[in-house]
Amino acid sequence: MIRRLLLLSYCLLLLLPACQPEPGDGKLTVVFPLETSELAGGQLLRVTITLMDNDGQPVEGAVVQAELRAPDGSVFTTIPCADTGQGRYLADYVTLPLRGAGGTWRVTGQATWGEDQQAHGERTFKGLASLSENLQQEYGFWVEIPRSYDCANRSLQHTAEHHEDGSGRVLINNHCHGSICLNVYWQHADLPADSAAAIAIARKQTASLQPNTGVILDHEELLDPNLVAEQTTFKGQPAWHVTGQVHGVRDAGGEAGFIRSGTIEWMILRCPNSPQDAARDWLWSVVIMTTRDSDTYRRDLRDTRDTFECPSK
Numbered sequence: 001m002i003r004r005l006l007l008l009s010y011c012l013l014l015l016l017p018a019c020q021p022e023p024g025d026g027k028l029t030v031v032f033p034l035e036t037s038e039l040a041g042g043q044l045l046r047v048t049i050t051l052m053d054n055d056g057q058p059v060e061g062a063v064v065q066a067e068l069r070a071p072d073g074s075v076f077t078t079i080p081c082a083d084t085g086q087g088r089y090l091a092d093y094v095t096l097p098l099r100g101a102g103g104t105w106r107v108t109g110q111a112t113w114g115e116d117q118q119a120h121g122e123r124t125f126k127g128l129a130s131l132s133e134n135l136q137q138e139y140g141f142w143v144e145i146p147r148s149y150d151c152a153n154r155s156l157q158h159t160a161e162h163h164e165d166g167s168g169r170v171l172i173n174n175h176c177h178g179s180i181c182l183n184v185y186w187q188h189a190d191l192p193a194d195s196a197a198a199i200a201i202a203r204k205q206t207a208s209l210q211p212n213t214g215v216i217l218d219h220e221e222l223l224d225p226n227l228v229a230e231q232t233t234f235k236g237q238p239a240w241h242v243t244g245q246v247h248g249v250r251d252a253g254g255e256a257g258f259i260r261s262g263t264i265e266w267m268i269l270r271c272p273n274s275p276q277d278a279a280r281d282w283l284w285s286v287v288i289m290t291t292r293d294s295d296t297y298r299r300d301l302r303d304t305r306d307t308f309e310c311p312s313k
Contacts, residue, residue: 169183
């Protein structure tokens with residue numbers, strides 16, 4: 001009996017290596033993002049991978065891809081990584097979603113090369129809620145603030161005010177090579193009855209901007225007196241579209257004394273049953289301004305403005 005057990009044990013030892021998983025043919029490392037990386041929704045991510053064989057030599061010419069899984073476990077995207085030499089592989093830039101980016105993200109890299117050689121590696125990083133989500137959580141409205149609204153990896157600046165009567169404003173801006181602003185105001189008021197009333201609201205809001213918003217517009221004479229207001233609809237609601245020019249705007253991000261001119265537009269509408277007071281309608285203004293003399297920037301700002309959503313009931 002003992003002899004049979006010893007013989008069986010010996011056979012199992014001979015078979016054991018065949019039952020073990022084969023070691024990898026190399027080492028794949030996700031070198032970016034890092035475990036300590038914190039990326040907010042709307043920011044760009046470029047996965048970077050290195051690949052070495054078991055002798056520590058860089059592997060070139062491999063087929064490498066990276067899979068990104070969102071905090072909810074779903075596959076956000078799978079992207080190929082290009083060989084840049086010396087065992088380094090780069091994916092194309094990916095923009096993290098504006099909704100649902102907060103939480104732990106997982107990056108899985110997979111590589112194959114040679115005669116069925118392969119390696120894989122994983123990395124996690126921390127995702128943060130986008131500015132759009134934070135503003136919606138705090139003030140109720142939604143507006144998509146894309147990465148293109150930023151520049152040179154500089155963070156957007158924003159200030160906010162919320163008053164006891166429920167009114168308030170959020171001012172979002174940057175000043176890379178000029179100034180770009182997207183501002184949102186809300187107050188309890190009726191929709192302007194005519195163009196003169198709409199222009200009066202626009203002028204009042206412009207005069208209220210302070211230097212810490214990045215653009216000095218606290219003198220009404222900087223605003224072109226020939227504002228134009230037209231009736232329209234916006235988000236299915238009656239609205240006023242006010243357009244004009246600003247002159248002599250001091251760019252707080254530029255050189256001292258640097259003066260620019262630019263365009264400014266208001267979209268003034270009522271949002272019914274806003275959370276501030278479900279029993280009343282609220283007047284909202286979405287204001288865009290740029291001192292960049294570029295149709296592209298103006299179009300991007302209008303596209304961003306058009307993503308505005310009234311607070312949900």
